[in-house]
Amino acid sequence: MARLILMFNNQVVKEYPLKKESITIGRNEDNTITVDNLAVSGYHARIDAAGKDYILTDLQSTNGTFVNDKKVISHKLLHGDNVIVGKHRLLFVGDGQKAEVKTASAGKIDMDKTMMLDTAKQKELLAKQSGVAAKAAAAAAQSIGVVSFIEGADLGEIELTKKLTKIGKANTSEIRLSGLFMPSTAATISRRPSGYVITSMGGKLKVNGEVIKDSIQLNEFDTIEIGKVKFQFYQKKAAK
Amino acid sequence: MFIKSAGITDVGLKRDGNEDSFSVDDSLGLYIVADGMGGHLAGEVASRISVDVISKSFRKWIEEDAGEDEIYGGADKALSKEGNYILGGIRLANKVVYELALEQKEYQGMGTTVVVLLVTPSMTIAANVGDSRIYLVRDGELERLSKDHTIVAEQVELGMMTEEEALTSSMKHILTRNLGSSEYVEPEVFEIEPSNDDCFILCSDGLTDLVNNDEILEMVQNADDPENLCRDFIRTVLGRGAHDNTTVVSVFLSSLKKQKQGMLMKTGCLVSDIIIGVQKTGKKVIPFK
Numbered sequence: 323m324a325r326l327i328l329m330f331n332n333q334v335v336k337e338y339p340l341k342k343e344s345i346t347i348g349r350n351e352d353n354t355i356t357v358d359n360l361a362v363s364g365y366h367a368r369i370d371a372a373g374k375d376y377i378l379t380d381l382q383s384t385n386g387t388f389v390n391d392k393k394v395i396s397h398k399l400l401h402g403d404n405v406i407v408g409k410h411r412l413l414f415v416g417d418g419q420k421a422e423v424k425t426a427s428a429g430k431i432d433m434d435k436t437m438m439l440d441t442a443k444q445k446e447l448l449a450k451q452s453g454v455a456a457k458a459a460a461a462a463a464q465s466i467g468v469v470s471f472i473e474g475a476d477l478g479e480i481e482l483t484k485k486l487t488k489i490g491k492a493n494t495s496e497i498r499l500s501g502l503f504m505p506s507t508a509a510t511i512s513r514r515p516s517g518y519v520i521t522s523m524g525g526k527l528k529v530n531g532e533v534i535k536d537s538i539q540l541n542e543f544d545t546i547e548i549g550k551v552k553f554q555f556y557q558k559k560a561a562k
Numbered sequence: 563m564f565i566k567s568a569g570i571t572d573v574g575l576k577r578d579g580n581e582d583s584f585s586v587d588d589s590l591g592l593y594i595v596a597d598g599m600g601g602h603l604a605g606e607v608a609s610r611i612s613v614d615v616i617s618k619s620f621r622k623w624i625e626e627d628a629g630e631d632e633i634y635g636g637a638d639k640a641l642s643k644e645g646n647y648i649l650g651g652i653r654l655a656n657k658v659v660y661e662l663a664l665e666q667k668e669y670q671g672m673g674t675t676v677v678v679l680l681v682t683p684s685m686t687i688a689a690n691v692g693d694s695r696i697y698l699v700r701d702g703e704l705e706r707l708s709k710d711h712t713i714v715a716e717q718v719e720l721g722m723m724t725e726e727e728a729l730t731s732s733m734k735h736i737l738t739r740n741l742g743s744s745e746y747v748e749p750e751v752f753e754i755e756p757s758n759d760d761c762f763i764l765c766s767d768g769l770t771d772l773v774n775n776d777e778i779l780e781m782v783q784n785a786d787d788p789e790n791l792c793r794d795f796i797r798t799v800l801g802r803g804a805h806d807n808t809t810v811v812s813v814f815l816s817s818l819k820k821q822k823q824g825m826l827m828k829t830g831c832l833v834s835d836i837i838i839g840v841q842k843t844g845k846k847v848i849p850f851k
Contacts, residue, residue, distance in 0.1 A: 334732075420577070420601075485640050486685060486753035510755040515709045521755050536701050536757070 324376060326369075326405075327413040328355060335410075344370045347407055348381070361385055361408025369399070376414070378405060465557040467511065467518045467540070474551035475499055482518070487511045489548060490525065499551050508548045511540070511555075518555065525549060563683045563818050565591060568789035569811035572796045574768060574804035581605030582766050582809040583613045583674075591681040592620055593811050597694050597766035599740070600663075600672030608659045608674040608742050615655035616648070616678060623647045635746070645753050648678050648689045652741070652749040656691075659742035673742035676749075677708055677764050681756065681815060689751040692740045695770055697778060698754075699761040704779040707762075709750040711739035735767070760815045761785075765795075768808030772799050788812040 328335045338345075338355055345354035348366040357366070363383035370377050376399040380387035388406040389397050399405075401416030467482040480497055487496040492506035499508065508525025511518055520529065521537040528547040529538050540546075540555045565588045573580040581598035583606065596612045598605030623632070624647065630637040634650035634657075641649060655676065663669045675692025688696045688707035693715075696707040709715070714734045717723040728734060739747055761782050773781075773795065781798075785791035795810045 418576070483640055484642075484753075485645065485751065486642070486755065512752070512754040514752055514754060515706055515750075519754075521757075523755060 324399075324417045324419075325415050326355065327415065328357070329411040329413060330409065332411075340369065340371065340376060342371075344368060346381075347412070348383075355412070357407060357410050359408050359410060362410065366407050367405070374417070375399070383407070464560045466560040467513065467555060467557050469497070469511075469546070469553045469555055471551070471553045472545075474501075474549070475553075477553075482511055482513070485513050488523075490523070499548065501549055501551070504549055509546075518557075520546060520555075563681075564816045565681065565813060566788050566816075567593065567811065567813040568787075568792045569593070569595075569809070570789075570792040570796055571807065571809040572768075572800065572804070574807050575800065576803070576805045577807055579603060579606060580807045581609055581674075582768070582807045583609035584764070584809050584811055585613045585617050586811055587617060590617070590621060590624070592617055593679040593681075593762070593764055593813055594676065595694050595764040595766055595809050595811055596674045596676045596741075597692065597768075597807070597809070598672065598674040600669070600742075602668065604663075604669045604672035605674065607662070607669060608672040609676075611659055611662070612652075612655040612674050612676050612741050615658050616651040616676065619651040619654055620647050620680075623650070638751070641751055642685060642687070642753060644680055644682065644685065645687050645689075645751050648680060648687055649749060649751050652676060652678065652689060652691060653747065656741040656747040657745070660745055663742050671743075673737075673740040675737070675740055675766070679707075679762055679764055679811075679813065681760075681762070681813060683756065683818060686754050686756045686760065686762075687751065688754070689749045691747055691749045692737050693735070694764070694766045697763040697765075697775075697782075699763070699779060699782040700757055700759070702779075702783065704775050704782075707752055707754070711737055711750075713738060756815065756818055758816065758818045760818075762813040762815075763791075763795075764809075764811040764813075766807060766809045768804065768806035769795055769799060769810055771806060772802045772804070782812075785812075788814050 323339045325337055325339045327337050346365055346368045347353055347355045347357060348364050349357060349362045350364045365381045366383040367381055367387045368379045377396060378399050379396045380394060385408055386393050389403050399414045401419045403414040405412040405414060468479055470479045471477045484496055487510060488507050489495060489497040489499060489509045490507040491499060491504045505524045507523045509520055509522050509527050511520045516539060518540040519537050520540055522534050525548045527534045529544055542556050544555045546553050546555060567586050567588055569584045569586045571580060571582045571584055583596045585594045594613045594616055596609035598609030600608060633646045635653040637646045638649055663672050675694040677690040677694040677696050679696055680687040690708035691711060693710045693712050698705045698707050712734060713736045714728045714731045716738060718725060718728050741747060763778060781794055791812045792810045796808060799808045
Protein backbone atom coordinates (compact mmCIF):
# COMPACT_ATOMS: atom_id res chain seq x y z
CA MET A 323 0.00 0.00 0.00
CA ALA A 324 1.22 3.48 -0.82
CA ARG A 325 1.89 5.68 2.19
CA LEU A 326 2.87 9.11 3.33
CA ILE A 327 5.51 9.72 5.94
CA LEU A 328 4.98 12.96 7.83
CA MET A 329 8.19 14.63 8.89
CA PHE A 330 9.13 17.74 10.75
CA ASN A 331 12.70 19.00 11.06
CA ASN A 332 13.85 15.90 9.17
CA GLN A 333 12.39 13.62 11.78
CA VAL A 334 9.58 11.21 11.25
CA VAL A 335 6.40 12.24 13.03
CA LYS A 336 3.98 9.62 11.74
CA GLU A 337 3.28 7.30 8.88
CA TYR A 338 -0.07 7.25 7.05
CA PRO A 339 -1.01 4.36 4.78
CA LEU A 340 -3.23 5.65 1.97
CA LYS A 341 -6.20 3.43 2.78
CA LYS A 342 -9.00 5.67 1.56
CA GLU A 343 -9.93 6.88 -1.92
CA SER A 344 -9.46 10.43 -0.81
CA ILE A 345 -7.64 12.04 2.08
CA THR A 346 -7.14 15.60 3.20
CA ILE A 347 -4.26 17.36 4.85
CA GLY A 348 -4.70 20.44 7.00
CA ARG A 349 -4.71 22.10 10.39
CA ASN A 350 -8.32 21.28 11.30
CA GLU A 351 -8.88 18.12 13.27
CA ASP A 352 -11.26 16.54 10.78
CA ASN A 353 -8.51 16.13 8.18
CA THR A 354 -7.11 12.64 7.57
CA ILE A 355 -3.67 14.05 8.28
CA THR A 356 -3.80 16.81 10.82
CA VAL A 357 -0.77 19.08 10.85
CA ASP A 358 -0.96 21.33 13.82
CA ASN A 359 1.05 24.29 12.64
CA LEU A 360 0.05 27.85 11.82
CA ALA A 361 1.82 27.68 8.46
CA VAL A 362 -0.73 25.09 7.38
CA SER A 363 -4.22 26.07 6.22
CA GLY A 364 -7.37 24.56 7.75
CA TYR A 365 -7.82 22.39 4.66
CA HIS A 366 -4.50 22.60 2.89
CA ALA A 367 -4.36 19.82 0.31
CA ARG A 368 -6.09 16.66 -0.82
CA ILE A 369 -4.89 13.37 -2.26
CA ASP A 370 -7.20 11.26 -4.42
CA ALA A 371 -6.63 7.74 -5.65
CA ALA A 372 -7.03 7.49 -9.42
CA GLY A 373 -6.55 3.91 -10.48
CA LYS A 374 -3.04 3.03 -9.41
CA ASP A 375 -2.03 6.67 -9.12
CA TYR A 376 -2.50 9.31 -6.48
CA ILE A 377 -3.25 12.91 -7.38
CA LEU A 378 -2.30 15.70 -5.01
CA THR A 379 -4.36 18.90 -5.18
CA ASP A 380 -3.65 22.15 -3.37
CA LEU A 381 -6.89 23.41 -1.77
CA GLN A 382 -6.02 27.05 -2.46
CA SER A 383 -3.98 27.11 0.71
CA THR A 384 -2.52 30.38 1.98
CA ASN A 385 1.10 29.27 1.88
CA GLY A 386 0.86 26.83 -1.02
CA THR A 387 1.75 23.18 -1.52
CA PHE A 388 5.15 22.25 -2.86
CA VAL A 389 6.41 19.04 -4.42
CA ASN A 390 10.18 18.63 -4.54
CA ASP A 391 10.49 22.36 -3.90
CA LYS A 392 8.19 23.36 -6.79
CA LYS A 393 4.85 24.95 -6.13
CA VAL A 394 1.99 22.81 -7.45
CA ILE A 395 -1.75 23.13 -7.92
CA SER A 396 -2.24 19.54 -8.83
CA HIS A 397 0.35 16.84 -9.22
CA LYS A 398 0.49 13.10 -9.84
CA LEU A 399 2.53 11.72 -6.96
CA LEU A 400 5.56 9.65 -7.84
CA HIS A 401 7.45 7.39 -5.49
CA GLY A 402 9.93 9.46 -3.52
CA ASP A 403 8.15 12.80 -3.94
CA ASN A 404 8.55 15.25 -1.11
CA VAL A 405 5.38 17.20 -0.44
CA ILE A 406 5.82 20.35 1.64
CA VAL A 407 2.94 21.86 3.55
CA GLY A 408 4.01 24.76 5.73
CA LYS A 409 7.09 23.56 7.57
CA HIS A 410 6.15 19.92 7.39
CA ARG A 411 7.26 17.43 4.83
CA LEU A 412 5.31 14.45 3.56
CA LEU A 413 7.31 11.76 1.82
CA PHE A 414 5.27 9.76 -0.68
CA VAL A 415 6.19 6.09 -0.83
CA GLY A 416 4.58 4.21 -3.73
CA ASP A 417 2.85 0.86 -3.39
CA GLY A 418 5.34 -1.92 -2.70
CA GLN A 419 8.19 0.60 -2.80
CA LYS A 420 10.80 1.46 -0.26
CA ALA A 421 11.82 4.98 0.41
CA GLU A 422 15.22 5.86 -0.92
CA VAL A 423 17.29 8.10 1.13
CA LYS A 424 19.71 10.63 -0.13
CA THR A 425 21.87 11.99 2.58
CA ALA A 426 22.10 15.32 0.83
CA SER A 427 18.39 15.93 0.75
CA ALA A 428 16.76 16.19 4.10
CA GLY A 429 15.12 13.09 5.44
CA LYS A 430 13.36 10.70 3.19
CA ILE A 431 12.96 7.99 5.70
CA ASP A 432 11.81 4.42 5.48
CA MET A 433 12.51 2.54 8.62
CA ASP A 434 12.67 -0.80 6.89
CA LYS A 435 15.54 0.16 4.68
CA THR A 436 19.09 0.76 5.64
CA MET A 437 20.07 4.35 5.23
CA MET A 438 22.94 6.60 6.03
CA LEU A 439 22.67 9.29 8.59
CA ASP A 440 24.68 12.38 7.87
CA THR A 441 26.79 13.85 10.57
CA ALA A 442 24.72 16.99 11.08
CA LYS A 443 21.58 14.98 11.69
CA GLN A 444 23.44 12.54 13.87
CA LYS A 445 24.80 15.30 16.04
CA GLU A 446 21.37 16.79 16.35
CA LEU A 447 19.92 13.47 17.40
CA LEU A 448 22.72 12.63 19.75
CA ALA A 449 22.69 16.09 21.27
CA LYS A 450 19.19 15.29 22.44
CA GLN A 451 20.56 12.45 24.49
CA SER A 452 22.39 12.88 27.72
CA GLY A 453 25.67 14.60 27.02
CA VAL A 454 27.26 13.15 30.12
CA ALA A 455 26.60 9.54 29.14
CA ALA A 456 27.93 10.22 25.69
CA LYS A 457 31.14 11.60 27.04
CA ALA A 458 31.58 8.71 29.45
CA ALA A 459 31.13 6.21 26.65
CA ALA A 460 33.43 8.12 24.37
CA ALA A 461 36.06 7.99 27.08
CA ALA A 462 35.52 4.26 27.54
CA ALA A 463 35.97 3.73 23.83
CA GLN A 464 39.31 5.46 24.03
CA SER A 465 40.56 3.44 26.96
CA ILE A 466 43.38 1.01 26.50
CA GLY A 467 44.19 -2.25 28.23
CA VAL A 468 47.32 -2.47 30.36
CA VAL A 469 49.03 -5.46 31.92
CA SER A 470 51.00 -4.91 35.08
CA PHE A 471 53.57 -7.56 36.01
CA ILE A 472 53.58 -8.83 39.56
CA GLU A 473 55.75 -11.96 39.58
CA GLY A 474 58.09 -13.95 37.38
CA ALA A 475 59.00 -11.21 34.91
CA ASP A 476 60.44 -7.76 35.42
CA LEU A 477 58.46 -5.99 32.72
CA GLY A 478 56.62 -3.34 34.71
CA GLU A 479 53.52 -2.19 32.87
CA ILE A 480 52.83 -2.84 29.22
CA GLU A 481 50.08 -1.13 27.25
CA LEU A 482 48.18 -3.35 24.86
CA THR A 483 48.62 -1.08 21.86
CA LYS A 484 47.95 -3.83 19.32
CA LYS A 485 44.59 -5.32 18.47
CA LEU A 486 46.17 -8.73 18.94
CA THR A 487 48.92 -9.10 21.53
CA LYS A 488 50.91 -12.31 21.44
CA ILE A 489 52.53 -13.43 24.67
CA GLY A 490 55.33 -16.00 24.59
CA LYS A 491 58.92 -16.84 23.89
CA ALA A 492 58.93 -16.00 20.17
CA ASN A 493 60.81 -12.92 18.99
CA THR A 494 57.66 -11.72 17.29
CA SER A 495 55.69 -11.68 20.54
CA GLU A 496 54.49 -8.28 21.69
CA ILE A 497 55.12 -9.46 25.25
CA ARG A 498 58.18 -11.70 25.44
CA LEU A 499 58.43 -14.11 28.31
CA SER A 500 61.32 -16.45 28.94
CA GLY A 501 61.48 -19.79 30.71
CA LEU A 502 62.25 -23.35 29.77
CA PHE A 503 58.65 -24.44 29.36
CA MET A 504 57.39 -21.20 27.85
CA PRO A 505 55.85 -21.88 24.38
CA SER A 506 56.62 -19.55 21.49
CA THR A 507 53.09 -18.23 21.83
CA ALA A 508 51.58 -19.08 25.20
CA ALA A 509 48.53 -16.85 25.02
CA THR A 510 47.07 -13.94 23.11
CA ILE A 511 45.02 -10.97 24.20
CA SER A 512 42.74 -9.52 21.55
CA ARG A 513 40.60 -6.43 21.55
CA ARG A 514 37.18 -7.46 20.25
CA PRO A 515 33.77 -5.83 19.89
CA SER A 516 32.95 -7.23 23.35
CA GLY A 517 36.18 -5.98 24.97
CA TYR A 518 39.51 -7.64 25.77
CA VAL A 519 39.69 -11.43 25.53
CA ILE A 520 42.58 -13.67 26.55
CA THR A 521 43.06 -16.98 24.73
CA SER A 522 45.30 -19.88 25.66
CA MET A 523 47.55 -20.89 22.79
CA GLY A 524 49.28 -23.76 24.53
CA GLY A 525 50.72 -22.21 27.66
CA LYS A 526 49.47 -22.96 31.15
CA LEU A 527 47.01 -20.12 31.50
CA LYS A 528 45.11 -19.20 34.62
CA VAL A 529 42.79 -16.25 35.13
CA ASN A 530 41.94 -15.48 38.76
CA GLY A 531 43.30 -18.91 39.67
CA GLU A 532 41.16 -20.83 37.21
CA VAL A 533 42.70 -22.83 34.41
CA ILE A 534 41.65 -21.49 31.00
CA LYS A 535 41.79 -23.88 28.08
CA ASP A 536 40.26 -21.60 25.44
CA SER A 537 39.17 -17.96 25.75
CA ILE A 538 37.81 -15.74 28.48
CA GLN A 539 36.74 -12.11 28.63
CA LEU A 540 39.08 -9.97 30.74
CA ASN A 541 37.62 -7.79 33.44
CA GLU A 542 39.20 -4.95 35.35
CA PHE A 543 41.95 -6.19 37.71
CA ASP A 544 41.81 -9.84 36.65
CA THR A 545 44.95 -11.70 37.66
CA ILE A 546 46.56 -13.70 34.89
CA GLU A 547 49.14 -16.43 35.27
CA ILE A 548 51.16 -17.98 32.47
CA GLY A 549 53.47 -20.62 33.97
CA LYS A 550 55.36 -18.78 36.70
CA VAL A 551 54.63 -15.31 35.37
CA LYS A 552 51.85 -13.40 37.03
CA PHE A 553 50.31 -10.10 35.94
CA GLN A 554 47.19 -8.05 36.31
CA PHE A 555 44.93 -6.52 33.67
CA TYR A 556 43.29 -3.11 33.89
CA GLN A 557 42.17 -0.34 31.55
CA LYS A 558 43.24 3.24 31.45
CA LYS A 559 42.47 6.24 29.32
CA ALA A 560 44.35 6.27 26.06
CA ALA A 561 46.97 8.99 25.72
CA LYS A 562 45.39 10.57 22.60
CA MET B 563 44.99 -25.08 7.01
CA PHE B 564 41.91 -26.20 5.12
CA ILE B 565 39.22 -23.77 4.13
CA LYS B 566 35.76 -24.61 2.89
CA SER B 567 33.59 -21.70 1.92
CA ALA B 568 30.48 -20.70 0.05
CA GLY B 569 28.45 -17.60 -0.64
CA ILE B 570 24.89 -16.99 -1.79
CA THR B 571 22.97 -13.82 -2.41
CA ASP B 572 19.23 -13.65 -2.91
CA VAL B 573 17.06 -10.72 -3.96
CA GLY B 574 14.32 -11.68 -1.49
CA LEU B 575 10.60 -11.30 -1.98
CA LYS B 576 10.01 -7.55 -1.76
CA ARG B 577 12.81 -5.78 -3.60
CA ASP B 578 13.09 -5.35 -7.35
CA GLY B 579 16.85 -5.61 -7.53
CA ASN B 580 19.70 -7.03 -5.53
CA GLU B 581 22.03 -4.36 -4.21
CA ASP B 582 24.23 -6.76 -2.25
CA SER B 583 27.59 -7.95 -3.53
CA PHE B 584 30.05 -10.48 -2.20
CA SER B 585 33.34 -12.14 -2.94
CA VAL B 586 34.77 -15.48 -1.84
CA ASP B 587 38.49 -16.06 -2.37
CA ASP B 588 39.97 -19.14 -0.73
CA SER B 589 43.42 -18.60 -2.24
CA LEU B 590 43.76 -15.30 -0.37
CA GLY B 591 41.53 -16.35 2.53
CA LEU B 592 39.60 -13.15 1.86
CA TYR B 593 35.80 -12.89 2.12
CA ILE B 594 33.70 -9.77 1.58
CA VAL B 595 30.00 -8.89 1.79
CA ALA B 596 28.65 -5.44 0.92
CA ASP B 597 25.07 -4.17 1.18
CA GLY B 598 24.51 -1.26 -1.16
CA MET B 599 21.93 1.48 -0.80
CA GLY B 600 20.72 4.29 -2.99
CA GLY B 601 18.22 2.69 -5.33
CA HIS B 602 18.03 2.59 -9.14
CA LEU B 603 21.02 0.23 -9.34
CA ALA B 604 23.27 2.78 -7.63
CA GLY B 605 23.41 0.64 -4.49
CA GLU B 606 24.50 -2.32 -6.52
CA VAL B 607 27.23 -0.21 -8.14
CA ALA B 608 28.47 0.97 -4.74
CA SER B 609 28.61 -2.53 -3.27
CA ARG B 610 30.18 -4.11 -6.36
CA ILE B 611 32.87 -1.43 -6.64
CA SER B 612 33.70 -1.69 -2.95
CA VAL B 613 34.09 -5.46 -3.08
CA ASP B 614 36.31 -5.17 -6.17
CA VAL B 615 38.50 -2.38 -4.84
CA ILE B 616 39.06 -4.12 -1.51
CA SER B 617 39.92 -7.51 -2.99
CA LYS B 618 42.07 -6.15 -5.80
CA SER B 619 44.01 -3.75 -3.61
CA PHE B 620 44.54 -6.47 -1.00
CA ARG B 621 45.91 -8.88 -3.59
CA LYS B 622 48.18 -6.22 -5.05
CA TRP B 623 49.59 -5.15 -1.71
CA ILE B 624 50.15 -8.75 -0.59
CA GLU B 625 51.96 -9.57 -3.83
CA GLU B 626 54.12 -6.45 -3.57
CA ASP B 627 54.59 -6.86 0.18
CA ALA B 628 53.64 -3.17 0.46
CA GLY B 629 55.19 -1.22 3.31
CA GLU B 630 53.56 0.87 6.04
CA ASP B 631 54.01 4.11 4.13
CA GLU B 632 51.97 2.71 1.26
CA ILE B 633 48.84 2.17 3.35
CA TYR B 634 46.12 4.40 1.97
CA GLY B 635 45.23 6.96 4.63
CA GLY B 636 48.19 6.00 6.81
CA ALA B 637 49.02 2.84 8.71
CA ASP B 638 47.45 1.99 12.06
CA LYS B 639 50.19 0.79 14.38
CA ALA B 640 47.73 -1.32 16.35
CA LEU B 641 47.24 -3.56 13.33
CA SER B 642 49.28 -6.19 11.54
CA LYS B 643 50.47 -5.70 7.98
CA GLU B 644 47.47 -7.58 6.60
CA GLY B 645 45.14 -5.65 8.90
CA ASN B 646 46.51 -2.44 7.44
CA TYR B 647 45.99 -3.70 3.86
CA ILE B 648 42.33 -4.26 4.68
CA LEU B 649 42.05 -0.91 6.43
CA GLY B 650 43.62 0.84 3.43
CA GLY B 651 41.47 -1.09 0.97
CA ILE B 652 38.24 -0.09 2.71
CA ARG B 653 39.31 3.56 2.84
CA LEU B 654 40.20 3.43 -0.83
CA ALA B 655 36.85 1.84 -1.73
CA ASN B 656 35.10 4.61 0.20
CA LYS B 657 36.98 7.26 -1.74
CA VAL B 658 36.15 5.67 -5.10
CA VAL B 659 32.43 5.33 -4.29
CA TYR B 660 32.32 8.82 -2.79
CA GLU B 661 33.86 10.44 -5.85
CA LEU B 662 31.72 8.50 -8.29
CA ALA B 663 28.62 9.56 -6.38
CA LEU B 664 29.74 13.19 -6.60
CA GLU B 665 30.58 13.06 -10.29
CA GLN B 666 27.64 11.16 -11.69
CA LYS B 667 24.13 12.30 -11.11
CA GLU B 668 22.58 8.84 -11.31
CA TYR B 669 24.86 7.68 -8.50
CA GLN B 670 24.12 10.55 -6.15
CA GLY B 671 23.50 9.39 -2.62
CA MET B 672 24.72 5.85 -3.17
CA GLY B 673 26.57 4.06 -0.45
CA THR B 674 27.31 0.64 0.91
CA THR B 675 28.16 -1.26 4.04
CA VAL B 676 31.04 -3.69 3.96
CA VAL B 677 32.36 -6.59 6.04
CA VAL B 678 35.72 -8.15 5.32
CA LEU B 679 37.17 -11.35 6.77
CA LEU B 680 40.73 -12.54 6.27
CA VAL B 681 41.76 -15.96 7.54
CA THR B 682 45.40 -16.97 7.74
CA PRO B 683 47.05 -19.71 9.79
CA SER B 684 48.40 -17.13 12.21
CA MET B 685 45.65 -14.54 12.44
CA THR B 686 42.00 -13.86 11.74
CA ILE B 687 41.08 -10.31 10.76
CA ALA B 688 37.55 -8.92 10.73
CA ALA B 689 36.72 -5.43 9.49
CA ASN B 690 33.47 -3.60 8.90
CA VAL B 691 31.68 -0.37 8.15
CA GLY B 692 27.89 -0.19 8.59
CA ASP B 693 25.55 -2.88 9.84
CA SER B 694 26.52 -5.98 7.90
CA ARG B 695 28.03 -8.52 10.26
CA ILE B 696 30.66 -11.16 10.84
CA TYR B 697 30.02 -13.95 13.32
CA LEU B 698 32.48 -16.46 14.69
CA VAL B 699 31.26 -19.80 15.99
CA ARG B 700 33.85 -21.46 18.22
CA ASP B 701 33.46 -24.00 21.02
CA GLY B 702 29.68 -23.88 20.77
CA GLU B 703 29.48 -20.12 21.15
CA LEU B 704 28.56 -17.33 18.79
CA GLU B 705 30.65 -14.17 18.91
CA ARG B 706 30.19 -11.10 16.79
CA LEU B 707 33.41 -9.82 15.25
CA SER B 708 31.93 -6.66 13.81
CA LYS B 709 30.58 -3.49 15.31
CA ASP B 710 27.33 -2.05 13.96
CA HIS B 711 27.56 1.57 12.89
CA THR B 712 23.96 2.46 13.63
CA ILE B 713 22.39 5.06 15.89
CA VAL B 714 20.77 2.25 17.83
CA ALA B 715 24.03 0.33 18.36
CA GLU B 716 25.74 3.50 19.50
CA GLN B 717 22.94 4.20 21.94
CA VAL B 718 23.22 0.67 23.31
CA GLU B 719 26.94 1.24 23.77
CA LEU B 720 26.24 4.51 25.54
CA GLY B 721 23.81 2.72 27.83
CA MET B 722 20.86 4.77 26.56
CA MET B 723 19.03 1.79 25.15
CA THR B 724 18.88 -1.90 25.99
CA GLU B 725 19.64 -4.67 23.47
CA GLU B 726 15.94 -5.61 23.53
CA GLU B 727 14.80 -2.07 22.77
CA ALA B 728 17.34 -1.92 19.99
CA LEU B 729 15.86 -4.97 18.25
CA THR B 730 12.49 -3.31 17.84
CA SER B 731 13.60 0.28 17.38
CA SER B 732 12.33 1.99 14.25
CA MET B 733 15.76 3.55 13.89
CA LYS B 734 17.71 0.32 13.76
CA HIS B 735 18.51 0.70 10.09
CA ILE B 736 19.93 4.20 10.30
CA LEU B 737 23.65 4.03 9.73
CA THR B 738 26.16 6.40 11.22
CA ARG B 739 28.95 5.24 8.91
CA ASN B 740 28.99 3.76 5.42
CA LEU B 741 31.13 3.81 2.33
CA GLY B 742 30.35 6.60 -0.10
CA SER B 743 28.71 9.35 1.89
CA SER B 744 31.75 11.15 3.20
CA GLU B 745 35.27 11.66 2.00
CA TYR B 746 36.88 9.70 4.82
CA VAL B 747 35.70 6.70 6.72
CA GLU B 748 37.26 4.78 9.56
CA PRO B 749 36.50 1.07 9.46
CA GLU B 750 36.39 -1.11 12.54
CA VAL B 751 39.19 -3.68 12.39
CA PHE B 752 39.63 -6.59 14.79
CA GLU B 753 42.45 -9.09 14.87
CA ILE B 754 42.09 -12.32 16.76
CA GLU B 755 43.93 -15.58 17.16
CA PRO B 756 42.67 -18.36 14.91
CA SER B 757 41.53 -21.68 16.32
CA ASN B 758 40.84 -25.09 14.87
CA ASP B 759 37.34 -25.59 13.48
CA ASP B 760 36.42 -21.89 13.55
CA CYS B 761 33.31 -21.16 11.50
CA PHE B 762 32.53 -17.68 10.20
CA ILE B 763 29.36 -16.16 8.83
CA LEU B 764 29.43 -12.88 6.91
CA CYS B 765 26.01 -11.47 6.15
CA SER B 766 23.93 -8.48 5.17
CA ASP B 767 21.10 -7.30 7.45
CA GLY B 768 18.63 -9.26 5.31
CA LEU B 769 19.70 -12.24 7.40
CA THR B 770 20.04 -10.67 10.83
CA ASP B 771 16.68 -8.88 10.57
CA LEU B 772 14.92 -12.23 10.36
CA VAL B 773 17.19 -14.77 12.04
CA ASN B 774 18.37 -14.25 15.60
CA ASN B 775 21.72 -15.13 17.16
CA ASP B 776 20.53 -18.37 18.78
CA GLU B 777 19.15 -19.57 15.47
CA ILE B 778 22.35 -18.66 13.64
CA LEU B 779 24.38 -20.59 16.20
CA GLU B 780 22.12 -23.62 15.97
CA MET B 781 22.17 -23.65 12.18
CA VAL B 782 25.96 -23.36 12.07
CA GLN B 783 26.35 -26.19 14.57
CA ASN B 784 24.04 -28.44 12.59
CA ALA B 785 25.70 -27.67 9.28
CA ASP B 786 28.05 -30.12 7.63
CA ASP B 787 29.02 -27.96 4.73
CA PRO B 788 29.21 -24.19 4.07
CA GLU B 789 27.15 -24.32 0.91
CA ASN B 790 24.28 -26.19 2.58
CA LEU B 791 24.47 -23.75 5.47
CA CYS B 792 24.13 -20.76 3.14
CA ARG B 793 21.16 -22.43 1.46
CA ASP B 794 19.57 -23.10 4.85
CA PHE B 795 19.91 -19.45 5.81
CA ILE B 796 18.40 -18.23 2.55
CA ARG B 797 15.56 -20.76 2.79
CA THR B 798 14.78 -19.55 6.32
CA VAL B 799 14.81 -15.90 5.29
CA LEU B 800 12.56 -16.55 2.29
CA GLY B 801 10.17 -18.44 4.55
CA ARG B 802 9.92 -15.37 6.75
CA GLY B 803 9.06 -12.86 4.05
CA ALA B 804 12.56 -11.76 2.94
CA HIS B 805 11.81 -8.03 2.86
CA ASP B 806 15.40 -7.24 1.93
CA ASN B 807 18.22 -8.66 -0.15
CA THR B 808 20.09 -11.31 1.79
CA THR B 809 23.68 -12.36 1.37
CA VAL B 810 25.44 -15.03 3.40
CA VAL B 811 29.05 -16.16 3.10
CA SER B 812 30.19 -18.99 5.33
CA VAL B 813 33.76 -20.08 5.93
CA PHE B 814 34.77 -23.25 7.76
CA LEU B 815 38.35 -23.72 8.92
CA SER B 816 39.96 -27.01 9.84
CA SER B 817 43.39 -28.52 10.47
CA LEU B 818 44.68 -25.10 11.39
CA LYS B 819 47.70 -26.61 13.09
CA LYS B 820 48.35 -30.24 13.81
CA GLN B 821 48.81 -29.70 17.49
CA LYS B 822 49.14 -26.52 19.44
CA GLN B 823 51.59 -27.65 22.06
CA GLY B 824 54.49 -29.97 22.61
CA MET B 825 58.12 -29.15 21.96
CA LEU B 826 58.52 -31.98 19.48
CA MET B 827 55.57 -30.79 17.45
CA LYS B 828 57.10 -27.40 16.76
CA THR B 829 58.57 -28.31 13.39
CA GLY B 830 55.33 -30.04 12.56
CA CYS B 831 53.51 -26.76 13.19
CA LEU B 832 55.82 -24.94 10.87
CA VAL B 833 55.27 -27.44 8.11
CA SER B 834 51.51 -27.26 8.49
CA ASP B 835 51.73 -23.49 8.40
CA ILE B 836 53.40 -23.69 5.06
CA ILE B 837 51.20 -26.33 3.53
CA ILE B 838 48.00 -24.50 3.06
CA GLY B 839 45.35 -26.78 1.72
CA VAL B 840 42.75 -25.01 -0.28
CA GLN B 841 39.42 -26.30 -1.27
CA LYS B 842 37.41 -24.11 -3.53
CA THR B 843 33.68 -23.94 -3.58
CA GLY B 844 31.26 -21.52 -5.13
CA LYS B 845 32.91 -18.31 -6.14
CA LYS B 846 30.05 -17.04 -8.19
CA VAL B 847 26.56 -16.14 -7.25
CA ILE B 848 24.76 -19.40 -6.77
CA PRO B 849 21.14 -18.88 -7.76
CA PHE B 850 18.89 -20.16 -5.06
CA LYS B 851 16.47 -22.86 -6.05
